[in-house]
Amino acid sequence: MPFLIRLKALLSAFISFLNDLPRKHFFALIILFVCLLIISFLPSQSVQPQHIKRQLVLPIQSVAQDKYSKAEPIEALEPPREVYGNADIDFTGTREIQWIIKEGDSLSILFQTEGLSAAVLHELQEADKSHLRLGNLVPGQEIKLLIGADNSLLALKIKIDFANTLSFVLKEGAYVSLLETEEGVWRNSYFKGDITGSFYINAKEAGLSAGQIQQISGALQEKFDFNRQLRVGDTFHVLVSKQYIDGQYTYDSEVLAILIKTSRQTYSAFLSEDGRYYDENGKGLGKAYRRSPLDGRNRISSSFNPKRLHPITKRISPHNGTDFAVGTGTKVYSIGDGIVQRAGYHPAAGNYIVIKHGRKYTTRYLHLSKIYVRAGQRLKMGHLIGHSGNTGRSTGAHLHYEFHIYNKPVNAMKVSLPLSQEIPKKDKKAFNERRDGFLKEMGEI
Numbered sequence: 343m344p345f346l347i348r349l350k351a352l353l354s355a356f357i358s359f360l361n362d363l364p365r366k367h368f369f370a371l372i373i374l375f376v377c378l379l380i381i382s383f384l385p386s387q388s389v390q391p392q393h394i395k396r397q398l399v400l401p402i403q404s405v406a407q408d409k410y411s412k413a414e415p416i417e418a419l420e421p422p423r424e425v426y427g428n429a430d431i432d433f434t435g436t437r438e439i440q441w442i443i444k445e446g447d448s449l450s451i452l453f454q455t456e457g458l459s460a461a462v463l464h465e466l467q468e469a470d471k472s473h474l475r476l477g478n479l480v481p482g483q484e485i486k487l488l489i490g491a492d493n494s495l496l497a498l499k500i501k502i503d504f505a506n507t508l509s510f511v512l513k514e515g516a517y518v519s520l521l522e523t524e525e526g527v528w529r530n531s532y533f534k535g536d537i538t539g540s541f542y543i544n545a546k547e548a549g550l551s552a553g554q555i556q557q558i559s560g561a562l563q564e565k566f567d568f569n570r571q572l573r574v575g576d577t578f579h580v581l582v583s584k585q586y587i588d589g590q591y592t593y594d595s596e597v598l599a600i601l602i603k604t605s606r607q608t609y610s611a612f613l614s615e616d617g618r619y620y621d622e623n624g625k626g627l628g629k630a631y632r633r634s635p636l637d638g639r640n641r642i643s644s645s646f647n648p649k650r651l652h653p654i655t656k657r658i659s660p661h662n663g664t665d666f667a668v669g670t671g672t673k674v675y676s677i678g679d680g681i682v683q684r685a686g687y688h689p690a691a692g693n694y695i696v697i698k699h700g701r702k703y704t705t706r707y708l709h710l711s712k713i714y715v716r717a718g719q720r721l722k723m724g725h726l727i728g729h730s731g732n733t734g735r736s737t738g739a740h741l742h743y744e745f746h747i748y749n750k751p752v753n754a755m756k757v758s759l760p761l762s763q764e765i766p767k768k769d770k771k772a773f774n775e776r777r778d779g780f781l782k783e784m785g786e787i
């Protein structure tokens with residue numbers, strides 16, 4: 343085989359080369375080889391961030407309620423580079439800390455423990471203004487911190503609940519916040535039942551939740567009296583859309599369609615994209631939205647401005663809402679039917695309320711002096727939800743009001759709102775198609 347012959351020739355050439363070498367050169371070559379061998383076996387100096395995992399036991403404080411807190415075990419820790427994405431972080435000398443929140447933990451105590459300044463927490467809270475998620479910690483939540491060699495906070499990531507993860511990354515000297523929300527999938531379930539006694543009991547037996555039953559009676563409240571008009575033998579038919587993330591029901595649901603069949607008449611309600619219920623002909627069942635959450639005309643002291651520059655830092659600091667110049671104690675109303683998604687205190691926003699009006703619209707009311715509603719509560723348009731105030735980081739009494747479409751803030755004073763009682767002509771075709779889709783799923787057509 344020519345290959346073996348060539349190898350042999352090469353080997354003998356190499357041996358004769360070694361033999362021909364002066365003795366000093368030969369030994370130098372041997373020493374060099376041994377040195378290389380030793381170096382290659384030395385442990386390498388890696389710049390892997392130090393990984394610290396701890397559980398803190400801190401004094402008991404009031405703990406926020408969160409319906410998802412017990413729902414799902416927290417996911418495993420990912421490698422740091424993936425966690426903090428493309429944030430241009432120099433990982434040399436960094437340490438990564440992970441906490442699983444226990445009862446009584448608070449961010450300020452966690453920051454103190456790690457030697458991070460209160461000013462940093464303050465900056466994060468400012469960066470969280472567009473999300474309002476960096477509030478009370480809930481047991482089971484997971485927080486990761488990436489701390490630099492100089493003990494500066496480079497990044498923070500917190501799993502807020504089942505669907506939401508909030509992170510802050512230091513970029514060019516300022517913290518940038520990001521809220522990642524898993525949309526999961528929405529699947530429809532059909533429920534039906536016969537009236538044998540009270541609607542509430544029969545609906546529960548059919549598998550509907552208390553919240554869904556409330557939504558059903560709320561939708562038809564002005565058309566139908568569930569206590570007086572139902573008779574034994576009447577039937578109800580309900581289509582509900584439920585959200586699932588990783589196959590788990592998140593307890594977020596929407597009642598899409600309702601039919602109440604009595605011996606004399608069928609009452610129906612269909613949820614439109616705008617978060618309101620309409621009958622089969624597109625006539626509104628509830629009250630329409632209102633433009634302003636306040637009574638009367640009020641001066642706007644600061645308008646919605648996504649490109650506003652911060653007066654001191656000169657960085658872009660969007661004004662996501664409309665500020666009304668009203669004194670403390672002015673009545674604030676829900677601008678439409680909805681469900682209170684969150685209500686509480688945020689260091690930057692003060693006392694705040696977030697109301698979800700269907701899947702599309704959300705409204706927020708900030709710096710309130712008083713809150714009269716709680717999370718999970720269903721509201722009608724015009725429900726008194728609180729009083730305006732000057733809480734949180736606010737430079738004077740006013741109401742900061744935000745309007746979001748699919749979780750993106752828009753100008754509340756300019757957005758086209760469903761203000762009329764009927765489905766507008768241009769939307770009628772889409773409404774009819776949606777209604778017929780629901781009826782098909784319910785086996786009605």
Ligand SMILES: [Zn+2]
Pocket residue numbers: 644661663664665741742743
């Ligand atoms: Zn404002």
